[in-house]
Amino acid sequence: MKSKRNKEIATKIIVYLILIIMAVLMIIPFLWMISASIKSDREVFKMNPFVFIPEKPKWTNYRDIWTKIPLAVFVRNTVVLTIVVTFLQLLTSSFAAYSFAKLKFKYKKTLFMAYIATIAMPWQVYMVPQFIMLRKMGLNDKLMAMVCLQAFSAFGVFMMKQFYEGIPDELCEAARIDGMSEYGIYFKIMLPLSKPALSTLTIFTFVNTWNDYLGPLIYLRSESKKTIQLGLKMFISQYSSDYGLIMAGSVLSLIPLMVVFLIFQKYFVEGVAATGIKG
Template sequence: MNLNQKMKTGYKVLIYFLLLLVTLMTIYPFAWMISSSLKENKDVFNFPIEWIPGTPRWKNYVEIWQKIPLGIFMKNTVKLSVIVTFLQVLTSSFAAYAFAKLDFKGKNILFMCYIATIAIPWQAYMVPQFIMMSSMGLNNTHLAIICLQAFSAFGVFMMRQFYMKIPDELCEAARIDGLSEYGIWLRIMVPNSMPAITTLIIFTFVTTWNDFLGPQIYLTETRLKTIQIGLRMFSTQYTSDYALIMAASVATLIPVLIVFLSLQKYFVQGMMSSAVKG
């Protein structure tokens, strides 16, 4: 083996070592979470860590549903995530079509409005937003969360970036064939932008599912709470029920994991092609 090859092998070993280290650190908390969720409370902090408990306590996964209204939290979160995602994707791709492919009065100004607000953090105007919502009687309703999540400027911007890449000739040809603008959107734009739509679906779903501050502000009644603030309430109420807290945590991760893994293939693809490049 010459020096060059030796260096290449060394380089490869180094890279795999690095990857292994990153993977280990990424997985460690999840492994600890799952392992602890199957233990007795008193065994959770045993050291050295017993990764596979001798007698797994599956009962933890039954008890979490009885001790807290986890089912209601789940139902609320699924409901909000699905509605918000649906509205966001529909209205964003609709608006993005006009911004990308149509010419109209005030287009630039309107688009500037959207662009300018992408950079403004929601936290900077959440207070007046709350005042407005409560004056309309929306405090402690799911509608409040839907209203504040479903119309983000980011979605419009992202979809528009993708639509810009679809050739104008396609729309032109469809127009000559007598398709209306709505028809073009439905038959040409939507089928041709699946990677971007999938990316937006994952983003919106995950953001809504994981949102913390919004539900913390608006949903103070237990029956309305989402999984995030419900889990937080549980872990601060039963502080020493370590194993149960971990079991509940695992339960909240599963839906996101399913959505993510089933769409994962499109996701990296979508991110790479629709990208959010500067």
């Protein structure tokens, strides 16, 4: 009996050891980023001894980055774009998903197949004709192009549909008998129930839009239209050895993501489980 207990303790120790190593590997690049963001260029790579916070932290990095590149413009563009895309994505895809999950209508299967078929199709396959088309529509170098590109994904519809299918039909039936319209059922019954799924979709959409690089690279050419990702990349290629400033800009670009993630993560695993993204 004793040896079994010892074995259990040994397993526990190994599990914690693996997890701690994992956590360290995950967190080191972030700690390095923060540490380097308050160092001068001479201090960044100093290894013996390595100091996490230098004697004289160079806080000016966080001030200078705003003037070296038009960071405020980039931030504004990215914030506007991300909020509009996330909002449209949540609204239109949960709207469509309600119909696919709870209503009976003609061509339902065909329409849904159109969505499913495109999920496995990488955007990169049709990005070129899409660009030509949007350019024809006069959307080249406009933030609006990015909205059109990202706001109507098949993934969102698919995910929300899976979630709504988990909600019992009786709930809708009862409301219909009470004379509630389909719109009423959607807004008063389904939406309040979809917090886990909507939180999950918010995290995915927000992170993807905020971090997107190739889309903005193709469409947003003038400096006043660029997003944070493009701006940071531009800065890096111009001042590749200004490590302190690059890291300060990187830290700033991560803050909104962390905030959004920490707000919505409460529902996250539950949301993934309920939406059946797991297959």
